[in-house]
Amino acid sequence: MDQDLAFLRSEIDECDTELVAILAKRNRITEQVGKIKRSLGAPVYIPERESQLLAARRTQAELQGVSGDLIEDILRRMMRESYQNQQSELACVAPQLSPAVIVGGEGVMGQLFARQLKRSGIEVRILDKKQHCFASEILEGAKLVLVSVPINKVEEIIKGLPKLDDDCLLVDITSIKQQPVAAMLDAHSGPVLGLHPMFGPDIEHWVKQTIVVCHGRKNDKADLLLAQLKIWGAQLVEMAPKKHDEAMQIVQVMRHLTTFVYGQFLAKQTHSLQEIKDCSSPIYQLELMMVGRLFAQSPELYSDIMLAQFDNVESLLEDYKDIYQQTLVKLKNRDKAGLIAGFSDAKSYFSNSAESFLKQSRALLNKANDSKVLE
Numbered sequence: 080m081d082q083d084l085a086f087l088r089s090e091i092d093e094c095d096t097e098l099v100a101i102l103a104k105r106n107r108i109t110e111q112v113g114k115i116k117r118s119l120g121a122p123v124y125i126p127e128r129e130s131q132l133l134a135a136r137r138t139q140a141e142l143q144g145v146s147g148d149l150i151e152d153i154l155r156r157m158m159r160e161s162y163q164n165q166q167s168e169l170a171c172v173a174p175q176l177s178p179a180v181i182v183g184g185e186g187v188m189g190q191l192f193a194r195q196l197k198r199s200g201i202e203v204r205i206l207d208k209k210q211h212c213f214a215s216e217i218l219e220g221a222k223l224v225l226v227s228v229p230i231n232k233v234e235e236i237i238k239g240l241p242k243l244d245d246d247c248l249l250v251d252i253t254s255i256k257q258q259p260v261a262a263m264l265d266a267h268s269g270p271v272l273g274l275h276p277m278f279g280p281d282i283e284h285w286v287k288q289t290i291v292v293c294h295g296r297k298n299d300k301a302d303l304l305l306a307q308l309k310i311w312g313a314q315l316v317e318m319a320p321k322k323h324d325e326a327m328q329i330v331q332v333m334r335h336l337t338t339f340v341y342g343q344f345l346a347k348q349t350h351s352l353q354e355i356k357d358c359s360s361p362i363y364q365l366e367l368m369m370v371g372r373l374f375a376q377s378p379e380l381y382s383d384i385m386l387a388q389f390d391n392v393e394s395l396l397e398d399y400k401d402i403y404q405q406t407l408v409k410l411k412n413r414d415k416a417g418l419i420a421g422f423s424d425a426k427s428y429f430s431n432s433a434e435s436f437l438k439q440s441r442a443l444l445n446k447a448n449d450s451k452v453l454e
């Protein structure tokens with residue numbers, strides 16, 4: 080029996096060894112594909128190719144009694160490797176944006192943009208506090224000026240920019256959009272574009288990352304930058320600055336506020352994090368990670384994000400407090416019907432996405448469980 084087990088395990092080792100060799104081969108091929116795409120000016124992310132490839136391999140797998148979901152998981156993970164290994168050198172469809180200046184280019188987001196522009200062959204100059212005295216020289220002849228500075232300094236920094244050439248594209252990446260876009264339109268007579276990358280500096284690649292686009296003063300230069308972002312694989316969502324800021328009040332301010340309060344509440348409890356984690360279901364562990372994640376990031380940045388829009392969220396806060404209060408009352412009164420009614424209100428809001436949320440969260444939970452190492 081022991082020998083049978085040892086033999087079968089050696090067969091598994093052989094399969095896994097072949098798998099490693101195949102993955103290495105696939106990586107080498109996708110790297111070459113990346114080089115060709117660079118010279119053709121093609122994007123990293125080709126959704127049609129991906130869906131065609133996934134469908135073909137799912138069918139093939141199912142015919143051989145292998146789960147289609149398993150193959151899709153593996154292939155998607157491998158495609159993520161492709162995105163990463165293809166982004167060291169990227170196609171350039173906007174050489175007219177060279178040289179580019181990143182104002183605040185020593186900050187983490189500024190560096191992220193600088194790296195990506197350079198990988199696309201665009202000359203990048205950094206203008207941060209250290210280079211302040213040379214601002215005019217650095218900005219001379221710039222075709223793209225990208226402002227990546229803290230929210231509470233953005234207007235002042237835009238106002239303080241020396242006059243830029245009329246054909247220079249002025250862009251900001253602040254997480255609010257109305258004031259910065261207005262300030263840029265005021266300070267510059269050329270093309271203006273507001274961007275809000277919905278991701279932090281720790282992304283491993285740009286594919287499928289969302290960037291909200293707020294047009295300031297449209298022209299070809301702005302279109303060129305958008306085309307370049309698409310080459311990197313970013314998903315662009317166009318929105319008016321006001322609409323964006325209102326959405327952010329919910330997505331960022333209210334969300335962060337809830338997480339912020341909850342994290343501080345947890346810190347006051349007598350149970351250690353380990354104890355809480357040990358008796359949490361996978362979904363709750365994921366939630367804990369999301370809460371913990373906020374506190375692992377820049378307190379400055381998140382305080383600024385909440386403060387920047389706090390004056391505009393008064394009515395949202397009132398709504399939030401009302402619902403909190405009403406729920407407490409229902410609980411105190413043992414009002415089960417009332418609680419159930421609350422469920423059905425929220426459920427109808429989520430209804431269209433309920434299925435896909437369930438599927439996606441199940442996949443995340445499985446992944447979280449897989450990555451657990453038990454001693």
Ligand SMILES: O=C(O)C(=O)C[C@]1(C(=O)O)C=C[C@@H](O)C=C1
Nearest residue numbers: 109112123124125128129158161
């Ligand atoms: O076919 C390509 O263009 C690739 O870069 C390869 C690949 C893959 O890994 O299969 C990666 C990214 C694309 O979105 C599509 C497919």
